[in-house]
Amino acid sequence: MEEIFKSEKWGYRESTVITVALFLIGVLLQFAIPTIEIEKLKFPFSLAIALIFVNAIVLSYFGLKHARLIQWLASVPAAISSISLLGILTLAMGFIPQTNDASNNLLGIHNLLNTWYFIFAIVFFLITLGFVSLKRLVPFKWKNIGFILNHFGLWLAVFAGIIGNADITDVSISLQENRTSWIAFDKKKTPIQLPFTLKLLDFSMEEYAAKPLLIKPSNSKTETTIQAFIPNAKNDSLFALEGLQIKVQKRLMTAVFRKNTFVEFDTIGSCQAFLVSVYDTQQDTNYTGWISNGSNNEQPNMLTVSNNRTIALSTAEAKKFSSNVVITNINKEIDTVTIEVNKPYNMGLWSIYQYDYDTQKGRWSDVSVLQIVHDPWLILVYIGLAMVILGSIYLLFTRGSSNDNSKQSEQ
Amino acid sequence: MITWHEFPYFAFASIIVWLVGIAAMYLPFTDTFKKAIVHISITSGIAAHLVFIVLFWTYIDRPPMRTLGETRLWYSLLIPIVGYLYYVRWRYNWVMAYSIMLSVVFMLINIFNPEIHDKTLMPALQSIWFVPHVIVYMFAYALLAVSCIIAIKGLVLLQFKKFNPEIIVVARSLVRAGFAFLTLGLLFGALWAKEAWGHYWTWDPKEVWALLTWLAYMLYLHATYYYPQKTKTQLWLLAIAFIVLLICWFGINYLATAQTSVHTYTQ
Numbered sequence: 120m121e122e123i124f125k126s127e128k129w130g131y132r133e134s135t136v137i138t139v140a141l142f143l144i145g146v147l148l149q150f151a152i153p154t155i156e157i158e159k160l161k162f163p164f165s166l167a168i169a170l171i172f173v174n175a176i177v178l179s180y181f182g183l184k185h186a187r188l189i190q191w192l193a194s195v196p197a198a199i200s201s202i203s204l205l206g207i208l209t210l211a212m213g214f215i216p217q218t219n220d221a222s223n224n225l226l227g228i229h230n231l232l233n234t235w236y237f238i239f240a241i242v243f244f245l246i247t248l249g250f251v252s253l254k255r256l257v258p259f260k261w262k263n264i265g266f267i268l269n270h271f272g273l274w275l276a277v278f279a280g281i282i283g284n285a286d287i288t289d290v291s292i293s294l295q296e297n298r299t300s301w302i303a304f305d306k307k308k309t310p311i312q313l314p315f316t317l318k319l320l321d322f323s324m325e326e327y328a329a330k331p332l333l334i335k336p337s338n339s340k341t342e343t344t345i346q347a348f349i350p351n352a353k354n355d356s357l358f359a360l361e362g363l364q365i366k367v368q369k370r371l372m373t374a375v376f377r378k379n380t381f382v383e384f385d386t387i388g389s390c391q392a393f394l395v396s397v398y399d400t401q402q403d404t405n406y407t408g409w410i411s412n413g414s415n416n417e418q419p420n421m422l423t424v425s426n427n428r429t430i431a432l433s434t435a436e437a438k439k440f441s442s443n444v445v446i447t448n449i450n451k452e453i454d455t456v457t458i459e460v461n462k463p464y465n466m467g468l469w470s471i472y473q474y475d476y477d478t479q480k481g482r483w484s485d486v487s488v489l490q491i492v493h494d495p496w497l498i499l500v501y502i503g504l505a506m507v508i509l510g511s512i513y514l515l516f517t518r519g520s521s522n523d524n525s526k527q528s529e530q
Numbered sequence: 531m532i533t534w535h536e537f538p539y540f541a542f543a544s545i546i547v548w549l550v551g552i553a554a555m556y557l558p559f560t561d562t563f564k565k566a567i568v569h570i571s572i573t574s575g576i577a578a579h580l581v582f583i584v585l586f587w588t589y590i591d592r593p594p595m596r597t598l599g600e601t602r603l604w605y606s607l608l609i610p611i612v613g614y615l616y617y618v619r620w621r622y623n624w625v626m627a628y629s630i631m632l633s634v635v636f637m638l639i640n641i642f643n644p645e646i647h648d649k650t651l652m653p654a655l656q657s658i659w660f661v662p663h664v665i666v667y668m669f670a671y672a673l674l675a676v677s678c679i680i681a682i683k684g685l686v687l688l689q690f691k692k693f694n695p696e697i698i699v700v701a702r703s704l705v706r707a708g709f710a711f712l713t714l715g716l717l718f719g720a721l722w723a724k725e726a727w728g729h730y731w732t733w734d735p736k737e738v739w740a741l742l743t744w745l746a747y748m749l750y751l752h753a754t755y756y757y758p759q760k761t762k763t764q765l766w767l768l769a770i771a772f773i774v775l776l777i778c779w780f781g782i783n784y785l786a787t788a789q790t791s792v793h794t795y796t797q
């Protein structure tokens with residue numbers, strides 16, 4: 120009996136036909152209407168679309184539960200089809216550079232996210248996942264909790280993420296030290312007025328110690344090879360490389376060149392300078408001198424050793440950079456905060472990130488660029504993600520079953 | 531002070547005790563004696579490797595998770611753990627033997643191709659998400675690598691008509707756990723990206739390939755749920771999914787699309 124019933128349902132053949140057809144319609148539509156401006160679907164349209172979509176899914180599921188199409192959309196073959204279609208388009212994105220470049224963009228392949236066939240694929244995915252979630256959500260049973268966490272959670276995160284995308288405000292603001300500003304600019308350089316003001320008190324940066332480098336002329340005479348020093352296992356100021364024994368005698372993290380030598384002086388344009396001594400074991404000679412990485416005020420300094428080789432110092436890498444900012448909101452409440460990479464400041468739905476600085480001036484930059492993001496749908500996305508995280512933990516602690524096996528064991 | 535220079539000592543110590551353990555499994559000893567040797571040697575090999583990682587971590591003053599060489603370090607720790615847990619739980623000698631073999635390969639790569647690195651960690655990587663994100667991913671990769679080996683073994687056995695249905699069960703249970711870790715890795719990555727760059731998902735090339743890997747295993751899980759009898763298709767799916775995973779892990783450094791990725795490891 121059950122076998123006959125099953126064969127009336129749509130299986131993977133029907134699924135393949137429907138999926139390919141859907142894709143081809145998307146391609147044709149892409150051909151006819153190449154530009155889609157999804158980013159225009161901002162609130163209130165985003166909310167309207169969300170409500171219509173949810174309504175359509177819930178009503179069609181409960182109203183037409185026994186229709187073949189609905190049954191199929193809530194089945195594994197449809198799930199496999201929609202996951203595959205999305206997978207194939209993702210694969211294309213993995214190989215074709217996504218440049219957003221309008222020219223030479225046949226059927227939108229360089230901007231796949233904004234094509235009709237991609238939109239179809241994601242809507243197909245969301246319909247399938249939506250029906251599947253409803254299937255196990257109503258009537259609710261505790262034994263389905265893992266399933267619901269995974270499927271409904273994923274649905275919620277993807278749905279809210281996509282619908283909410285157009286409502287995201289993503290702007291950057293360039294702050295000058297001791298000046299107050301509230302005008303930020305989006306990616307298209309449109310000015311946007313913020314609901315709060317920002318005043319940069321101070322931008323500061325810490326650097327890592329620079330790395331000494333060995334530069335040797337290569338055989339071709341046109342290129343040189345650079346090799347970073349490897350510290351000796353026992354002492355990070357001792358190096359052995361190519362018959363040279365190199366010792367760092369002194370490290371100055373903020374140095375300036377004065378009267379033929381480097382001195383520690385923390386001022387604008389200071390650089391790192393190391394005093395190194397080199398012993399050439401093959402030629403039994405000694406060299407001593409300063410190497411420095413320079414800055415916009417200081418020349419870099421190198422030490423020449425045997426065989427036309429030089430020892431130089433790499434540019435320093437930033438360890439951390441942060442901005443000290445006074446924020447004044449609409450209610451005139453004032454807050455002084457430090458914003459650092461990976462430590463944004465959150466204020467309601469607004470998040471403020473350390474983004475950039477005047478790289479020419481580096482550590483002495485008196486400009487700090489902050490990125491400001493407002494995403495009203497974020498909370499729904501996070502609820503969805505939290506559900507999927509719990510769902511994964513559920514997967515870890517339970518044993519799976521297959522469709523057939525579970526049926527047999529239940530009877 | 532422990533650096534890459536000392537790695538070969540630790541690695542060879544682990545490799546030798548592991549080989550002793552594996553050999554013991556196949557030698558005609560009494561059962562209790564065999565068990566004792568296997569448990570002691572496998573766990574002490576894992577312990578030696580773990581000690582190296584901990585000391586190395588304290589020496590370089592940042593989590594050793596940034597470069598390919600460093601991720602291989604975790605991989606060669608976690609694969610034997612997976613193999614050992616499966617051995618303890620299901621008594622699969624061969625799962626453990628394969629996973630140790632895989633781990634040894636990764637150790638040897640690190641010995642003969644040591645990537646000596648500086649101690650710096652760029653600001654975007656200095657996050658509380660860094661460690662959980664990478665560890666969870668390495669766990670997923672370890673489980674899925676073992677599942678791939680099992681799939682290949684299954685395909686070979688099918689060819690010789692000696693197929694053992696147990697393979698399907700083991701592979702699926704590995705992927706179930708592997709997929710759970712893969713999901714956690716992906717989502718921790720998303721939460722981290724939100725903290726660091728303001729967006730949880732930006733379709734960065736590494737993210738695209740991570741999504742693809744995730745979809746491939748999702749496909750496998752659902753296909754095996756609905757069509758459990760299609761053995762050969764399942765095994766092929768597993769093998770192909772692992773190729774996608776490998777591209778995501780390091781093939782990405784060679785792809786044209788990835789030149790702008792924030793995730794490509796600097797060598």
Ligand code: HEM
Pocket residue numbers: 193194195197198199201202244247248251254255266269270273507510514519520713748751752755
């Ligand atoms: C986080 C991602 C996902 C996980 C962890 C997951 C996991 C699972 C598991 C473990 C089952 C077996 C059910 C059981 O044992 O009770 C299942 C079934 C199923 N899944 Fe998923 N899945 C995911 C995503 C999806 C997606 C994206 C779709 C559809 C587009 C989907 C559609 C289905 C369907 C239709 C079933 C069969 C349900 C039934 O017949 O009642 N799943 N899934």
